[in-house]
Amino acid sequence: MSTEAFVTASVTPLDNLATLSPLEVARLQDASQGGLYRLFRQCSLAVLNCGSELDSTKQVLERYRDFDIRISQKHRGLQLELINAPASAFVDGEIIQGIREHLFSVLRDLLYVGDELDDVCHGLDETGAITNTVFQILRHADMFRPHVKPNLVVCWGGHSIGHEEYEYTKKVGYELGLRRLNICTGCGPGAMKGPMKGAAIAHAKQRIRDARYVGISEPGIIAAESPNPIVNELLVMPDIEKRLEAFVRLGHGIVVFPGGAGTAEEILYILGVLLHEKNNNLPFPLIFTGPTGSEAYFETVDRFIRHTLGDAAAKRYEIIVGDPQRVALRMQEGLHNVTEYRKATSESFHFNWQISVPLMFQQPFEPTHDNMAQLRLFRDQTTCDLASNLRRALSGIVAGNVKEPGVRAIEEHGPFELCGEKALVDPLDELLASFVQQRRMKLDYQDYVPCYRLSGIEHSAA
Missing domain, CATH: 3.40.50.450 (Rossmann fold)
Structure with missing residues (x-):
């Protein structure tokens, strides 16, 4: 019987999203109904689980129930702590470059949609506002x-x-x-x-x-x-x-x-x-x-x-x-x-x-x-x-x-x-x-x- 392999590692962005505000970090780590933690964890796991043969979100979350992701601000900038992540996302202990990019794309989009879009659609009807949001x-x-x-x-x-x-x-x-x-x-x-x-x-x-x-x-x-x-x-x-x-x-x-x-x-x-x-x-x-x-x-x-x-x-x-x-x-x-x-x-x-x-x-x-x-x-x-x-x-x-x-x-x-x-x-x-x-x-x-x-x-x- 095969056993699932997991990796715990630290990941930093390459050239964008190098730093976050304390408010953004707090929202990403907030597990309450209004926080982003659950969504951020789920989307990050999806990126790390590239190549999976499972197509049920419920089954993926159950298989990696011990996965966690934490955010810290080091002196060099933003750092993600991945705990019990799928080993397939790494080669010789280093995260695969494309997966690394995808991980921070998820972070970028979740934060932007949550924080930045409330005021950009002022004066538009509902249809126009949604298109402008896109x-x-x-x-x-x-x-x-x-x-x-x-x-x-x-x-x-x-x-x-x-x-x-x-x-x-x-x-x-x-x-x-x-x-x-x-x-x-x-x-x-x-x-x-x-x-x-x-x-x-x-x-x-x-x-x-x-x-x-x-x-x-x-x-x-x-x-x-x-x-x-x-x-x-x-x-x-x-x-x-x-x-x-x-x-x-x-x-x-x-x-x-x-x-x-x-x-x-x-x-x-x-x-x-x-x-x-x-x-x-x-x-x-x-x-x-x-x-x-x-x-x-x-x-x-x-x-x-x-x-x-x-x-x-x-x-x-x-x-x-x-x-x-x-x-x-x-x-x-x-x-x-x-x-x-x-x-x-x-x-x-x-x-x-x-x-x-x-x-x-x-x-x-x-x-x-x-x-x-x-x-x-x-x-x-x-x-x-x-x-x-x-x-x-x-x-x-x-x-x-x-x-x-x-x-x-x-x-x-x-x-x-x-x-x-x-x-x-x-x-x-x-x-x-x-x-x-x-x-x-x-x-x-x-x-x-x-x-x-x-x-x-x-x-x-x-």
Whole structure:
């Protein structure tokens, strides 16, 4: 029987965040409900646990229940004391450089969001304030490249994918990298790692020394999807809604690989946003792709979208199967259109101010049993609002699968109950059943039990 290896060590930052105020230190060490200690510990553990095969935040926290992190201010500046940290984060007693950088990125983002953003949105409505918050967090993390033409491709897809699909994501990343395009993902394993790995090889061939591998996470998911080692710019947004908005504000086009409930949530988000009337003429390349053999997967996804959001939604994306080079060429064409449009409209290259994100897609959704049961899954609403409610349903299922509060809620109260119009619920049931059958919900499927129950009624609610 193998035994878990742990390391206790001191870590200092390299060139940023070298010192903290006493107030900041106190907030990070405060274990009360209003303090940051619990969140800081959880996110730091996720970074240190890079490469883990666990995708349940609850299981990760239980395995490393003796892990602790403390902050001290030495005469040379800030120092973190790591106690019983995963040994995989160290080589010969020294913390791995990339993990060290990620650790202080977490510290930077948690402190900034907590301390600095209260006064930057004065005079804006709620939608504008949330977008400005996203902008401020990205700028503070030095994510902008103002004078570079649009070249950042967001790649979405499942963390629980098979070998063939993973190899395909690398091939697509390679083709994108050969065309000098940079990669942004959710920073985890699987389809979030593969495109970065492929692009890294292509960037090396092209002798690109400033290539970007941007990873965007949020506290609720980061422990279940630890940042992969290729990420060289890590950003931790406050919640899933701001994380999703950061993708569409920072990225210039999106490639979607096969995935599970989390990927479906992302698809519903971007389609719901693009279906808003203010975004009708906005160029935003969106490509669904997978290896030969994934045709059935995309047929199921396409059928679900058409049955729920209509054919207008299907016009916003292109499906390409088994052709990485064509994916890259189509994305390159799309980015050219984005560049020309932003030139013509005097829009910035580095942040998409023009795309309109409705408030329903911005407001944080807490997936409690009551909130899930009250979701309106009926057609008597705009397509944009329906997409938002469907996205929230998928977000709750993700929480029930891997996020600590969601997993505990399912253990205590049973599955989430989702009820809606049969014409909507049946396609959703078909989609989720396909994810379960294809083992896309979680990495460990031995004991997987769906965290949801669906029921449909024949007529729309009044």
